[in-house]
Amino acid sequence: MITTARSEFWAGVRAELPILVGVVPFGMIYGVLALAAGLPPLLAQAMSAIVFAGSAQFIGVQLMAAGTPLAILWLTTFVVNIRHMLYSASVAPYTRHLSRPWRWFLAYLLTDEAFVVAILHYEERDADLPDLTDHQVNLRPISYQHYYLLGAGLALWTCWQLSTAVGIFLGTQVPPSWSLDFTLALTFIGMVVPLLKNRPAAAAALTAGIVAVATHQLPYKLSLIIAALAGIAMGVWLDNQTASPLPTPYSLQQEKTP
Amino acid sequence: MILWLTIIGMGIITYAIRLSLLGLWEQVELTAVTHRALKFVPIAVLSAIIVPEMVLPGGTLDLSLGNGRLIAGLIAIAVAWKSKNALWPVAIGMIVLWLLP
Structure with missing residues (x-):
């Protein structure tokens, strides 16, 4: 073309x-x-x-x-x-x-x-x-x-x-x-839910959410950083357990939405 | 002045990340492990924002049916799962929140 x-x-x-x-x-x-x-x-x-x-x-x-x-x-x-x-x-x-x-x-x-x-x-x-x-x-x-x-x-x-x-x-x-502030959470729900396509992804989301609630009393939303790291760690750990040998070179193919 | 400094700093950090492998270190390729870890970043960050917004209205844990934000959020999750369209969860979630007592 x-x-x-x-x-x-x-x-x-x-x-x-x-x-x-x-x-x-x-x-x-x-x-x-x-x-x-x-x-x-x-x-x-x-x-x-x-x-x-x-x-x-x-x-x-x-x-x-x-x-x-x-x-x-x-x-x-x-x-x-x-x-x-x-x-x-x-x-x-x-x-x-x-x-x-x-x-x-x-x-x-x-x-x-x-x-x-x-x-x-x-x-x-x-x-x-x-x-x-x-x-x-x-x-x-x-x-x-x-x-x-x-x-x-x-x-x-x-x-x-x-x-x-x-x-x-x-x-x-x-x-x-x-209550327009709640549209932030709703907007993010619309972004994150379609990404939860497998167990590691769902576990990462759940872990991050629970840790964020458990640590919410820390000042300056430090809970956000701690919870994000916990969620990523959980996702990578489960991914390594279930994944086939690492694909090289990497490709975005798996992330294509159907 | 401090507000300007804050915003410009945020801009530099964001831009440096976007430029990283495109302009700063073009010959570097991410390892497969880094690549995998990065895939979980948006999921973890967004969930860490969403869940407290739903279950901590006003700063205290409320898992009861009287918590409108929890109900609206759960319905929005179901809607997002079904529709795959990013707008419906916002529209329906807000309507539910407004209709609840």
């Missing part, structure tokens, strides 16, 4: 659109919660542009409201966002031929939502090529596929900034009795 930079870009934008339906309320809720936590509107908006990571922003504003020391807040940000290293590793084979400014800008756009769309596209395209071993991957024909990630990423970026702005605008008019 002949592609151009422009066609790849718009294909990325189009693939991102259905996901944006879920991002709009998420961004608005962030804006509302940020103001409720006492953040000035300008800072609430700046956070969406500078951090550009929904779940870390939600946790961040809660911790800021609680007067959390910087070191703990930053450590929490690290734990919540470390999953992006997986995305960075998965996209790297497709960006190795690009210039540094390109790679550094695509890294800024590498969110959950843009990654999912782009990696599925790349893997589909790879499947159309003749069998490539891992070493030949770098020899695949020059293409404009990085424009696909650019399109998906910029579509999400624009949507996130605008929905944050709407949330900030509405923020002061939303009464606490609406």
Whole structure:
């Protein structure tokens, strides 16, 4: 199939659109919660542009409201966002031929939502090529596929900034009795439940939840870090017991949603 | 000023993670074990946020049927399991929470 930079870009934008339906309320809720936590509107908006990571922003504003020391807040940000290293590793084979400014800008756009769309596209395209071993991957024909990630990423970026702005605008008019803070948990339920496809995943979730409740009296949501580590440890331990020999090189195939 | 510093620090940390293997250490490949461990990060982090929100309303453990957030959360989990669509759990969970006494 002949592609151009422009066609790849718009294909990325189009693939991102259905996901944006879920991002709009998420961004608005962030804006509302940020103001409720006492953040000035300008800072609430700046956070969406500078951090550009929904779940870390939600946790961040809660911790800021609680007067959390910087070191703990930053450590929490690290734990919540470390999953992006997986995305960075998965996209790297497709960006190795690009210039540094390109790679550094695509890294800024590498969110959950843009990654999912782009990696599925790349893997589909790879499947159309003749069998490539891992070493030949770098020899695949020059293409404009990085424009696909650019399109998906910029579509999400624009949507996130605008929905944050709407949330900030509405923020002061939303009464606490609406319990809008609970939408955070519900949003996360929608994200995590589809991931619970096997026993190690379910055990990791359960362990993290129980440890979080057991340690909730620790200051500054330290329970979040402890519970996350406990959940990861449980998941890896069970995974090692049940898994077949380690697949090398790694692939995202197992994570493809049906 | 401290708020700006906080946000910029969060931004640098987040960006450095995203850039790590894409721009900083391109030749490094994750070991299979690291790769596996990273897969559990979103599951563990999100669950550690969700469960306390459901069972600790106001900071004390409440596993009774009178805890609206617990009921709404459980229904949202069932909805998420069935629908695979990220929006329905939010919509139905909030409606349940508002309807409960």
